[in-house]
Amino acid sequence: MLVQGTEHKIDRPPLSMMGQKKTPGDWEQLWTWLEEKIETADGAVIALDTLLYGGIIPSRLHYFSETVLLERLNRLRKIKEKRPELKLLAFQLIMRCPQYSISDEEPDYYADWGREIFRKGYIDHRKELNIVAPEELEELSDINSRLPDEVLNDYLGRRKINMEANKAVLELVKDGTIEFLIFPQDDSAPYGYTAKDQQVARQRIGELDLELKAYMYPGADEVGCTLMARLINEWKGVQPLVYPRLSSIQGAFVTPVYEDRFFYETLKYQITAAGALIASSAAEADLILLASTPGETMMEAVSQEHPFFSYDVYRNLMELVEYGSYLLKQGKAVAVADVGYANGADLKLVKMLRQKGMLFQLAGYAAWNTSSNSLGTVISQALLYTHYGRTQEHLDFLSLRYAEDAGYCAIVRKELNAGLVDQMGYNKFLLDGPRGEVASYVRARLAEVLEEKINGSEGKVTITDCYMPWNRTFEVGLKVKYTQE
DSSP: OEEETTTTEEEOOOGGGSOBTTBOOOHHHHHHHHHHHGGGOSEEEEEHHHHHHSSTTGGGTOOOOHHHHHHHHHHHHHHHHHOTTOEEEEEOOOOOOOSSOOOTTSOTTHHHHHHHHHHHHHHHHHHHTTOOOHHHHHHHHHHHHHSOHHHHHHHHHHHHHHHHHHHHHHHHHHTTSSSEEEEEESSOOSSSHHHHHHHHHHHHHHHTTOTTTEEEEEOSTTHHHHHHHHHHHHHHTOOOEEEEEESOSGGGGOOOTTOSSOHHHHHHHHHHHTTOEEOSSTTTOSEEEEEOOOSSSOEEGGGTTSOOHHHHHSOOHHHHHHHHHHHHHTTOOEEEEOOSEESSOOHHHHHHHHHTTOTTTOSEEEOOSSHHHHHHHHHHHHHHHHHHOSOHHHHHHHHHHIIIIIIIIIIIHHHIIIIIHHHTTOBTTBOSOTTSHHHHHHHHHHHHHHHHHTOBTTBEEEEEEEEOTTSSSSOOEEEEEEEOO
């Protein structure tokens, strides 16, 4: 994303250059576009995985040499040399290692060997640390006897090349080409190949004295938003103060699923990475962030009809909503990080926000995918709200979050995966195209859900487009419009 002018106009590459799931984007066209457009830009947020590999998923599939990747990175140096006043912020993932045998976003052999690859890395790491259990050694021996050498060599070879690219990017931060860098952690685990690569990156960050310029914390898909908020805060010359209020005392110490640390530690990273700081009180804060955390162990949103005991007893949603309503009446900017469940909204919380007339008064809301995906999204939106206010674009984005996070992720997707797509003759990984029968059903059903759960005297969300971008049920493509009744 490129940003220019006092009004901070944003420019992005055309979709025709971008990749589609396992199909990489055209990196040469993308580089050419960047080099041409950057001439009139004031700054840029750069997804390095896209420029190097053609996308995040292609970064797990490519056969580029280290030499090729370093040559591509050097083009950033040339851009900075030509325009030294440019602010370049970037992010680059450390290659993940999922715990399951599914090849939907991994090499084809991951369908047969994914679990074994993860467990081998996990147990080998624990063995190196002398904390391995006897039964794990037995499992490791069994995996080693079955896992084909060509599979492991392909996987580890690509990891090694990608890690060299990660280290090379840190050199760009050191020499000032990149002003600020985030290594987001996708599907984190405390042990394994990814955890070991993260240790290598952390060590290199320390060696280069880059602790304040290169962050590493859980997240991935939201990081472009985070860096955009940071860029605008820098241009505005401010560090907004954010006061977090949690629904549970223990919520700060919950480790969200797909992540590797306590919630509050990641929250501090997310706020600071966006160019803000944590406030010590609501009175001094520019923004209040209401975080609906789990009371103890995090569940998936699809299971919330039968929540763990701790969801009802170890947290207090009522107080959180009443507190937010009170602050809104005092003129405070209030946002909601709905991170009680993974992969979807807490429908009880959404109901309460609607009852209090808060849905479209908020500075931000998010409840999609992982806890960090939601945190980074809502923090970024809310920080932009402190600068630009309650614009139509803001209300449309709020509407999109309610449609996608609450309507689709928490309700409609659950219905699809519970047997509906099977009855239609498809499966959740292979539908009938982006705009087929399934997409038509989703649009109609989602409109019903919005009418039931979201729309009211406060405002109405209308779907203007609906499609299934990756021909599977996990994500939905939506365009929506907010209107006031």
